[in-house]
Amino acid sequence: MSEAIRNITKKVGVPRLIISLFFLFLCFSAVSLGLPFASLSSDTLTRFGMNGILVLAMVPSIQSGLGPNFGLPLGIICGILGSVLAIQFGLVGAAGFWGAIIISMPFAIAVGIAYGMMLNKIKGSEMLVATYTGFSIVSFMSIVWVLIPLNHPEMVWPIGRGLRVTIALDSTFGKILNQFMMLEFGKFKVPTGLLLFFFVMCVLVWIFNRSRMGIAMKASGDNPKFAIASGIDVDFYRIVGSVMSTSLAAIGIVVYAQSYGFVQLYQAPLMMAFPAVAAVLIGGASAQKAKISHVIIGTFLFQGLLTVALPVANEAIKVGNLSEVLRMIVQNGIILYALTKVGGES
Amino acid sequence: MSEITNVTPAVEEKPFLQRLKGFLINYSVTILFVIIGIVGIWLSELPAYFLVSELLTRITRNSFLVLALLIPVLAGMGLNFSITIGAMAGQMAIVLVSHWGVGGFPGFLLCVVISAPIAILFGIMTGRLLNKTRGQEMIASMMAGFFANGVYQFIFLFALGTIIPFYDERMTLSGGIGIRNTVDLSGDNGIKYALDGLIKWPFFYVLMGACALGIVYYILKLNKAKGTHVAKSDLNKTYLSMVLCTMGIAVGAWIMFSPTLPIQVKMMQNLKLPVITSLVVIGLCLFNIVIVRTKLGQDFRTVGQDQHIAQVSGIHVDRVRVIAVTISILLAAWGQLIFLQNMSVLNTYGSHVQIGMFSIAALLVGGASVSRATVGQAILGVILFHTLFIVSPKAGQNLFGDAQIGEFFRAFVAYGVIGVSLGLHAIRKAHEAKKG
Numbered sequence: 215m216s217e218a219i220r221n222i223t224k225k226v227g228v229p230r231l232i233i234s235l236f237f238l239f240l241c242f243s244a245v246s247l248g249l250p251f252a253s254l255s256s257d258t259l260t261r262f263g264m265n266g267i268l269v270l271a272m273v274p275s276i277q278s279g280l281g282p283n284f285g286l287p288l289g290i291i292c293g294i295l296g297s298v299l300a301i302q303f304g305l306v307g308a309a310g311f312w313g314a315i316i317i318s319m320p321f322a323i324a325v326g327i328a329y330g331m332m333l334n335k336i337k338g339s340e341m342l343v344a345t346y347t348g349f350s351i352v353s354f355m356s357i358v359w360v361l362i363p364l365n366h367p368e369m370v371w372p373i374g375r376g377l378r379v380t381i382a383l384d385s386t387f388g389k390i391l392n393q394f395m396m397l398e399f400g401k402f403k404v405p406t407g408l409l410l411f412f413f414v415m416c417v418l419v420w421i422f423n424r425s426r427m428g429i430a431m432k433a434s435g436d437n438p439k440f441a442i443a444s445g446i447d448v449d450f451y452r453i454v455g456s457v458m459s460t461s462l463a464a465i466g467i468v469v470y471a472q473s474y475g476f477v478q479l480y481q482a483p484l485m486m487a488f489p490a491v492a493a494v495l496i497g498g499a500s501a502q503k504a505k506i507s508h509v510i511i512g513t514f515l516f517q518g519l520l521t522v523a524l525p526v527a528n529e530a531i532k533v534g535n536l537s538e539v540l541r542m543i544v545q546n547g548i549i550l551y552a553l554t555k556v557g558g559e560s
Numbered sequence: 561m562s563e564i565t566n567v568t569p570a571v572e573e574k575p576f577l578q579r580l581k582g583f584l585i586n587y588s589v590t591i592l593f594v595i596i597g598i599v600g601i602w603l604s605e606l607p608a609y610f611l612v613s614e615l616l617t618r619i620t621r622n623s624f625l626v627l628a629l630l631i632p633v634l635a636g637m638g639l640n641f642s643i644t645i646g647a648m649a650g651q652m653a654i655v656l657v658s659h660w661g662v663g664g665f666p667g668f669l670l671c672v673v674i675s676a677p678i679a680i681l682f683g684i685m686t687g688r689l690l691n692k693t694r695g696q697e698m699i700a701s702m703m704a705g706f707f708a709n710g711v712y713q714f715i716f717l718f719a720l721g722t723i724i725p726f727y728d729e730r731m732t733l734s735g736g737i738g739i740r741n742t743v744d745l746s747g748d749n750g751i752k753y754a755l756d757g758l759i760k761w762p763f764f765y766v767l768m769g770a771c772a773l774g775i776v777y778y779i780l781k782l783n784k785a786k787g788t789h790v791a792k793s794d795l796n797k798t799y800l801s802m803v804l805c806t807m808g809i810a811v812g813a814w815i816m817f818s819p820t821l822p823i824q825v826k827m828m829q830n831l832k833l834p835v836i837t838s839l840v841v842i843g844l845c846l847f848n849i850v851i852v853r854t855k856l857g858q859d860f861r862t863v864g865q866d867q868h869i870a871q872v873s874g875i876h877v878d879r880v881r882v883i884a885v886t887i888s889i890l891l892a893a894w895g896q897l898i899f900l901q902n903m904s905v906l907n908t909y910g911s912h913v914q915i916g917m918f919s920i921a922a923l924l925v926g927g928a929s930v931s932r933a934t935v936g937q938a939i940l941g942v943i944l945f946h947t948l949f950i951v952s953p954k955a956g957q958n959l960f961g962d963a964q965i966g967e968f969f970r971a972f973v974a975y976g977v978i979g980v981s982l983g984l985h986a987i988r989k990a991h992e993a994k995k996g
Contacts, residue, residue, distance in 0.1 A: 336986035342699040343986060346979030353972035357965055531718055531737065539717060542710030546703050553700045554692040
């Protein structure tokens with residue numbers, strides 16, 4: 215019996231087991247406290263779809279050997295730039311959404327190539343340098359958001375200069391995916407378009423993983439020395455991984471923004487890499503290995519945990535934002551745990 | 561300034577141009593900062609008195625925290641981002657001591673005593689964690705800081721008043737649970753200026769005195785070295801220092817005694833130096849220099865150079881690394897006390913958050929790297945980095961008509977400096993790995 219338990223813990227992983235049990239516990243408390251379960255679960259689904267692609271961006275990065283992409287803000291900035299330009303060009307509705315993605319792609323690809331080339335020079339310290347590259351670019355772009363010569367009335371301050379801190383998307387492409395083919399069962403709403411888009415992206419990455427290029431990329435991440443010996447240009451595939459990750463981050467933030475209803479500028483992207491890294495790690499990935507299933511499981515568990523924790527925590531303690539503190543502890547704890555697994559080898 | 565990690569090799573003197581090139585490459589960040597600083601001062605058009613007095617405050621306030629970073633660098637663990645954890649220990653002590661109502665200098669001493677065991681406990685825990693993340697110490701220490709911040713918020717927002725019985729009219733939130741965002745330290749029970757206010761002397765008199773002492777020291781040193789062979793560069797350094805000291809005396813005398821001075825410069829006569837705080841900072845400088853000469857310091861250095869060789873030669877590598885981090889975190893806790901007695905307001909959920917980042921950026925600006933940092937670099941870094949901090953909002957205002965831009969710019973520079981320094985170190989490491 216204990217053997218079986220040990221096998222299960224080994225297979226599932228201790229942190230994932232703890233978090234799953236905690237999630238179940240929260241769900242039970244939510245039900246027993248009489249909280250509206252239907253709206254909680256539709257919130258969970260929405261946040262799952264909203265954050266999913268940002269988490270998916272971790273997969274090519276980890277697979278190509280770059281480790282979890284702590285430089286996610288680079289891609290996010292490209293996506294924001296795309297959205298802002300799409301609004302400026304007056305694109306509305308579906309055209310606005312697709313326009314934002316299409317406009318952001320050239321930026322994301324260029325940034326991804328440059329970023330990948332940089333990461334090739336600093337092998338072994340990717341995570342830390344990536345974090346600070348992301349931080350400094352976010353601060354740099356904050357200057358750009360003030361000085362950029364855009365003038366769409368939805369975006370600029372009525373008085374003063376620069377773009378607003380948050381740009382409402384009500385009149386452009388807010389909630390466009392969420393409301394696409396939305397299913398409603400009373401209070402339980404399924405954001406079909408959002409989920410569909412996320413799953414299509416997952417399938418695309420899955421197909422890429424099975425292509426010739428994807429297999430070579432995975433090989434160069436799994437065992438660089440072996441890959442070089444078999445004639446794979448490891449540095450090239452690391453750049454491919456970086457470009458894919460950056461582009462997915464750009465798409466991810468556009469999806470996130472349309473679902474949230476606002477584009478957030480300035481310091482908002484600063485810390486966005488960490489929840490995404492944490493989600494994929496909760497799903498069972500490590501700093502060296504990641505699969506699509508890790509993304510789906512991890513995002514669902516992490517976002518579900520946060521969604522359900524909020525009202526339950528408010529029942530327990532009325533003041534403060536316990537759920538936000540919980541997020542910090544779970545998120546940073548799981549990243550630390552993953553780091554202890556990396557360090558053990560070198 | 562003495563250098564702690566410098567193993568002086570007996571090589572012949574290189575030609576001047578080559579040395580100049582090496583200097584320019586090693587100190588490119590520092591030189592860039594000197595330029596940015598000068599341009600910033602010029603753009604900001606801030607009055608000289610304001611600039612100097614603000615800088616003086618910031619040097620005495622922040623140096624201790626920056627100096628707390630040096631020992632882990634010596635032990636090869638890189639830049640210790642987890643000094644935020646030490647800062648949290650310091651803040652816990654402050655909350656307790658102001659709750660007990662002990663203010664002023666006794667309160668400060670009590671904070672020092674109480675924060676020590678907390679910081680040592682945190683230090684040992686962090687050190688053990690970093691032993692498990694070998695090779696990724698820096699990002700692990702950063703994440704440890706973030707994680708600890710979550711736990712800290714949990715304790716101060718939710719545990720106090722529920723799990724831990726605690727109530728204080730001045731600190732507890734209106735709901736009866738948790739601590740307020742800001743705790744005022746200026747009342748009877750606070751530690752405002754507990755250290756700074758003890759002795760304050762006019763800055764330029766102190767400067768003149770210190771320079772005079774410096775000249776005496778160098779003359780004695782020259783006398784002692786008479787007859788023995790001294791490297792020419794060392795001799796030049798001594799003479800240079802003496803010239804600098806003489807200039808210090810001259811500037812001091814000019815400002816204090818000259819009858820015809822523009823009002824802006826005359827105001828500087830009023831500059832006061834918190835003597836005790838400065839002595840504490842100098843004490844820590846000396847500690848960092850002296851510890852290298854002890855058995856423990858040698859162990860740090862050996863572990864820093866090669867863990868494997870250290871292990872083989874009978875050093876408990878893991879233990880030495882834990883000690884290094886613990887000392888750093890303990891010093892950071894005390895550094896945060898010095899920082900907060902000067903700020904005189906405890907920002908419960910914010911004061912510690914950026915301590916690690918700013919201190920590290922300052923150290924790197926001074927010309928330090930991930931594997932080598934000296935006391936002199938730390939002090940120089942604090943001066944340059946904080947000059948930028950003082951002038952950038954005003955410079956942004958004057959240049960772009962928006963103070964925000966200056967603030968974004970300094971954040972960009974702080975993050976950028978850390979990113980570039982870490983990147984350069986990684987490139988060098990990758991290069992050596994390829995060669996070896």
